[in-house]
Amino acid sequence: MGGSVIILLCLVALFAGVLAPYPYTKSNFSRTYEFPSGEFPLGTDQLGRDVLSRMIYGARVSMLVGLGAQVIVLLIGVPIGLVSGYFGGRVDLFLTRFIDVMYAFPRLLFVILVMSALGAGLTNIFIAIGLTGWVGIARQTRAQVLSLKEKEYVEGARALGAGWFRLMTRHLFPNALTPIIVSASFGIPEAIFTEAALSFIGVGINPPTPSWGQMVGENQQFLRSYWHLCVFPSIAIAVTMLSFTFFGDGVRDALDPKMK
Amino acid sequence: MVTYALQRLFWLVPTLLAMALVTFLVMHATPGSPLDPVAEGANPLSPEAQQNLAKAYGLDKPLHEQFVIFVAKAVRGDFGNSFVYKTRTVSEILLETFPVSLFLGSMALALAILGGLALGILAAVYQNRSWDYVSVGLATLGVSIPNFILAVFLIVLFSLLLPLFPTGGWDQPRDWVLPTVTLALGPMGIIARFTRSSMVEVIRSDYILTARAKGLGERLVIFKHVLKNACIPVVTLLGPMFAAVGTGSFFVESIFRVPGLGRFFVLSMTGRDYPMIMGVILIYGAFLAAMNLVVDLLYGAFDPRIRY
Numbered sequence: 233m234g235g236s237v238i239i240l241l242c243l244v245a246l247f248a249g250v251l252a253p254y255p256y257t258k259s260n261f262s263r264t265y266e267f268p269s270g271e272f273p274l275g276t277d278q279l280g281r282d283v284l285s286r287m288i289y290g291a292r293v294s295m296l297v298g299l300g301a302q303v304i305v306l307l308i309g310v311p312i313g314l315v316s317g318y319f320g321g322r323v324d325l326f327l328t329r330f331i332d333v334m335y336a337f338p339r340l341l342f343v344i345l346v347m348s349a350l351g352a353g354l355t356n357i358f359i360a361i362g363l364t365g366w367v368g369i370a371r372q373t374r375a376q377v378l379s380l381k382e383k384e385y386v387e388g389a390r391a392l393g394a395g396w397f398r399l400m401t402r403h404l405f406p407n408a409l410t411p412i413i414v415s416a417s418f419g420i421p422e423a424i425f426t427e428a429a430l431s432f433i434g435v436g437i438n439p440p441t442p443s444w445g446q447m448v449g450e451n452q453q454f455l456r457s458y459w460h461l462c463v464f465p466s467i468a469i470a471v472t473m474l475s476f477t478f479f480g481d482g483v484r485d486a487l488d489p490k491m492k
Numbered sequence: 493m494v495t496y497a498l499q500r501l502f503w504l505v506p507t508l509l510a511m512a513l514v515t516f517l518v519m520h521a522t523p524g525s526p527l528d529p530v531a532e533g534a535n536p537l538s539p540e541a542q543q544n545l546a547k548a549y550g551l552d553k554p555l556h557e558q559f560v561i562f563v564a565k566a567v568r569g570d571f572g573n574s575f576v577y578k579t580r581t582v583s584e585i586l587l588e589t590f591p592v593s594l595f596l597g598s599m600a601l602a603l604a605i606l607g608g609l610a611l612g613i614l615a616a617v618y619q620n621r622s623w624d625y626v627s628v629g630l631a632t633l634g635v636s637i638p639n640f641i642l643a644v645f646l647i648v649l650f651s652l653l654l655p656l657f658p659t660g661g662w663d664q665p666r667d668w669v670l671p672t673v674t675l676a677l678g679p680m681g682i683i684a685r686f687t688r689s690s691m692v693e694v695i696r697s698d699y700i701l702t703a704r705a706k707g708l709g710e711r712l713v714i715f716k717h718v719l720k721n722a723c724i725p726v727v728t729l730l731g732p733m734f735a736a737v738g739t740g741s742f743f744v745e746s747i748f749r750v751p752g753l754g755r756f757f758v759l760s761m762t763g764r765d766y767p768m769i770m771g772v773i774l775i776y777g778a779f780l781a782a783m784n785l786v787v788d789l790l791y792g793a794f795d796p797r798i799r800y
Contacts, residue, residue: 333510338780340739341773342514348761348769349518425638432640432743433758448644452747455647456659466644470637477636 235482237475244288245295254282268460275460277451283461286442287468293354293443294424294472301361301423302416309366310412313373314400318381328374334367343426347435357436361423372415376408410487417483421476428469444469500785504778511777512566512770516559519766562770571771576760582771585756590775592662593745593752597737599668600675604733608680609719609726612687616695616722617714627684634681640743643674647747660749671748675740679733686729691722727791734783738776 244251268275274283316327334342342364350356380386381404389403428445430436437443444465451461553561565572571582615627634642650670651659661667694700695718703713742754749755753772760768 333507337511337514338735338739338776340742341776344742344761345515345518345769345773421636428638429640429743433746433761435761448640452640452644455644456652459648459652462644463648466641469641470645473636473638473641474632477632 235475235479237471238479241291241472241475242295245292248288248292251288254285274464275458277447277461283447283464286447287444287465290442290444290447290465290468293437293441294427294469296354297357297361297427298420298424298476301358301365301426302419304358304362305365305369305419305423306412306416308362309369310373310405312366313370314377314404314408316370317374317377318396318400318404324374327370331367331371334364335371337364339364340426340429343430344433344435347430352430352435352438354437354441357427357430360430361426365419365423369412369415369419372411373408376411377404380404380407414480414484414487417476417480421473421480424469424472424476497785497789500788504781504785507781508774508778509563512563512774513559515770515773516562519769520555520558566771566774571774572767574760574765574768576765576768582767585768586753586771586775589751589753589756592750593741593754596668596671596675596745596750596752597734597741599672600737601679601733603672603676604679604683604737607676608683609687609723611680611684612691612726613714613719615684615688616691616718619692624688627688630677631681631684634677634679635685637678638743639674639678639740640747642677643670643744643747646670646674660747662748662750667748671744671750674748675737675744678740679736682733683726683729686726687722690725691718694718694722724791724794727787727794730790731784731787734787735780738780 274287277283277286312327316324343360346360346363347356350359386399386403389399394403427436427443428448431443431445432449434446434449437446439446447465448462448469451458455462569583571586574580574582574585577585611627611630615624618624647659647670650656657670658667700713700717703717708717738754741750741752742758744750745752745755746758753775756768757772760772
């Protein structure tokens, strides 16, 4: 069930330009704060912009951040974990100490800190999530490599003359992949949450680009008078988060029945 | 045990220093300066005035010197004056707002632990029956839906559709209900999930079979034998739980207009209030690190099999 919602969301994000009835920046100052009607299915906001169209474009931001940030997290975390676990010794000690300090830092606090330093914007969100998110993946990869490198087939490959790079990329990495995929699939909703949270407090996506978190954050103070501005994006975030969580559970159960 | 505790206490120092350093460097790498308002319509300050201000706030010294001064003062609880609320020191603001957050956080945590344990026990005792589904459903919702979204839904349900509670404020006990529930639902879900799976595991063990075989009542078996051992893994959750409630309070306090530390933090973020931001992050970091330590020691107290 989670999967089908995700596919739908991806399609909406891809074809936002075709699906949205109005451009997301088009404002109409004589039609502000309108409640849902036939013309504007989900109403209009404080600038008279169509809420539905803005939400359709908002899906693009969420999907982009959810999937894109995971790629960055993996690109940083996996190599560090591989190196740390494989070489051991001083490199490992240094990296694990560093990872421990990063772990002590409350994650969201650090992301907010980085964002306030870099300024709002989509690229900066990628950077902030990438900088803070790799720690978990690196830890997990390291633990996997530590147990895998003692296996006979690795020793066999080494006896055949395989260098460290070949061992890492051809033997250790593919075998450590399962738990990495599982935690990456749980990382997607976390990244989506992070973007929504950042945009909610105003250090995420720059306006006029719409993002669900930003729509909720801007309008939560008008909840009493104009509920539609806040409730629809909230539902969108809730449904997205739930489907990615279900999807993650599914991936875990499919790939590794032992993990619980 | 004592050596372990001392060792852990000792490790707090470098961790906090590293936190302070990272925060300090990030804040100083920030483009834009508190001396030079870039907002449109703001009066540009003359270079002389900027220099004087920099001197007054110690911003003209080299970076490493600023850091040493900052740490030396921070140890004595002096984080300087807030840049935004110029007449008040950061410590004053912290002292005023932290108790509010602590109060909200403790209520939320208490609710999360009691509710989570209750849901988990019900789910484990009535496996695959309706109670189980209710608790799993609540847990999934609590875990996956961000708390500011929960806040929106709860406000719509319980203050707009059913006008039971106010939408915000912090004057009377009635105001406490919605923020506490919002903050507690996520951790409650996690605790319920954990309690359920660890109880299910314990229920299947031999000594429970023995307890039943010798004729103990179901209630006694569950509460005296199962729960005691099932609680052990749940205690480990408390560390991350403190962090979740701590960072969660930023959003919950902002939405419900609770005059706590989290709300101030969000406000100081947009105002580039360096002393305020660094103070808040250090206080939070120190608090969470200390809590983690307490939880680790508690873990040993709960489970005598653990030796340090």
